[in-house]
Amino acid sequence: MMQTPSATRDLLHAPVLLKETIHALNIDQGGLYIDATYGRGGHAQAILTRLGETGCLIAMDRDAEAIEHAQANLGDDPRCHVIRAELRDLDVAFAKLSLNRNADGVLADLGVSSPQLDDARRGFSFRLDGPLDMRMDSSSDLDAATWLNRVEENELARVLREYGEERFARRIARAVVEQRQSNPITRTKQLADLVSAAVPTREKNKHPATRTFLAVRMRINAELDQLNAFLPKAVKLLVEGGRLVVISFHSLEDRLVKRFMREQARGNDYPAEVPISVSQLRPLLKVVGKAVRPSAQELERNLRARSAVLRVAERTGYCHA
């Protein structure tokens, strides 16, 4: 039975693609598994129930409230280690545990959790008024308000266009810069209203500020950089046959994961005309199956799963120098 620490009471997270993730991890009851994005532990708990006495689960997150939850629920289990760390520091965090074994599976379920989104104080939601914060790690230096009140107009437009795929990036950037001259933007509602007024058309069933909030969040939390640094580190930690499982919610993230897995499955780069064998290519990964998306039944239960894409790869026995 999961305990709920006071700070996070009532804010639940429905784990996405749970059955599919557990299947993808191909869990060995004596294996070592890393859940690099613990959240509220939906996936972690499902992994743990499949582990025997010699199994091991490492639960990681950059968010203090997620870690508080993990401590409360896993802290007393000798098979579990709870670490507050960022994805890009996976190698350092893992090394500190001195476990003398590698991982049989690494899971990253990217993006934000429902408790982060649904807590107005965290400033992730355009539906709830709160401070414009958006930091997954509340101890990090840069919050959304600070950034938004000093970023150059061109850079803001670029972020909105690239991360948010926002058609009206330029207009929104101009509106932000104009408004902040007289009135700094410090609240989520202020930003949401400003964006609503700046965009000339509406997308069906989508709040006009959806793309802006996504883009700013990705910038504040350096989400693509984190993922880029994490993927090769995860591969390095895997034993032969170990699985890397990633759930993305953004097309840029999914593209990055897909490309990474493909490149690692292709192996060393030789000119096309050079005749070579697989042992010379030494691919580090083998892609397992195709991208998996939530079923209609899951979407009926949990609309937040709608953009989820799960990809899986397995570590080969080859090594690189």
Ligand SMILES: C[S@@+](CC[C@H](N)C(=O)[O-])C[C@H]1O[C@@H](n2cnc3c(N)ncnc32)[C@H](O)[C@@H]1O
């Ligand atoms: C979608 S939620 C994970 C939900 C979890 N699988 C569950 O079932 O409860 C994503 C979590 O990953 C964490 N996270 C996202 N990016 C991170 C990063 N770069 N480093 C560490 N944690 C990160 C967030 O703080 C959040 O708690």
